[in-house]
Amino acid sequence: GAVVSQHPSWVICKSGTSVKIECRSLDFQATTMFWYRQFPKQSLMLMATSNEGSKATYEQGVEKDKFLINHASLTLSTLTVTSAHPEDSSFYICSARDALSNQPQHFGDGTRLSIL
Amino acid sequence: DQQVKQNSPSLSVQEGRISILNCDYTNSMFDYFLWYKKYPAEGPTFLISISSIKDKNEDGRFTVFLNKSAKHLSLHIVPSQPGDSAVYFCAARQKTSYDKVIFGPGTSLSVIP
Numbered sequence: 451g452a453v454v455s456q457h458p459s460w461v462i463c464k465s466g467t468s469v470k471i472e473c474r475s476l477d478f479q480a481t482t483m484f485w486y487r488q489f490p491k492q493s494l495m496l497m498a499t500s501n502e503g504s505k506a507t508y509e510q511g512v513e514k515d516k517f518l519i520n521h522a523s524l525t526l527s528t529l530t531v532t533s534a535h536p537e538d539s540s541f542y543i544c545s546a547r548d549a550l551s552n553q554p555q556h557f558g559d560g561t562r563l564s565i566l
Numbered sequence: 567d568q569q570v571k572q573n574s575p576s577l578s579v580q581e582g583r584i585s586i587l588n589c590d591y592t593n594s595m596f597d598y599f600l601w602y603k604k605y606p607a608e609g610p611t612f613l614i615s616i617s618s619i620k621d622k623n624e625d626g627r628f629t630v631f632l633n634k635s636a637k638h639l640s641l642h643i644v645p646s647q648p649g650d651s652a653v654y655f656c657a658a659r660q661k662t663s664y665d666k667v668i669f670g671p672g673t674s675l676s677v678i679p
Binding site for chain 1: 600602607608609610611612615655665666667668669670671672
């Protein structure tokens with residue numbers, strides 16, 4: 451079945467650094483990918499919709515300059531958390547839809563980001 | 567404003583019995599509803615879905631019921647098994663060009679052997 455790979459699965463870094471998270475669709479093309487954030491014991495909050503070849507669409511309250519999204523190909527979207535601070539520590543999850551099917555989104559296994 | 571609600575944060579059920587997870591929504595523009603299962607430190611896994619033109623969809627032990635007039639859906643798991651213990655998210659899709667999915671807060675299900 452369809453697989454979405456997310457890398458890295460866990461990252462710890464110092465405050466002020468930038469962190470890049472990759473989301474790849476391994477066996478299908480994804481014109482649209484989604485980035486979510488989950489705080490402990492809370493729901494998945496949609497941050498932005500990533501569209502191949504165009505600018506991402508951000509949800510209300512999500513800082514575009516803080517969370518840079520690039521969707522350069524049909525199989526890869528990246529989320530860069532710039533100048534990360536401890537409050538950015540969270541579980542980030544991406545998902546992707548197969549452009550050629552009507553199947554629901556497939557999710558990656560998430561990235562645990564810890565900012566010291 | 568939470569568009570998808572799951573008012574029970576947790577649920578415990580005896581193995582072999584029925585698990586019923588409830589979900590309510592507020593946005594009448596939602597046209598497609600999904601249930602996802604999630605284990606800790608993993609991404610959600612799609613479980614079952616239902617279109618707004620139906621009122622029931624069944625897949626093995628899992629059945630989803632939709633009551634559009636009440637803006638309510640439920641997931642029934644029968645018989646419940648210990649491996650079903652996970653967090654279950656109800657989700658709804660808006661009819662937009664990007665098929666954005668909005669998640670509820672989740673219900674943690676514990677199936678007791």
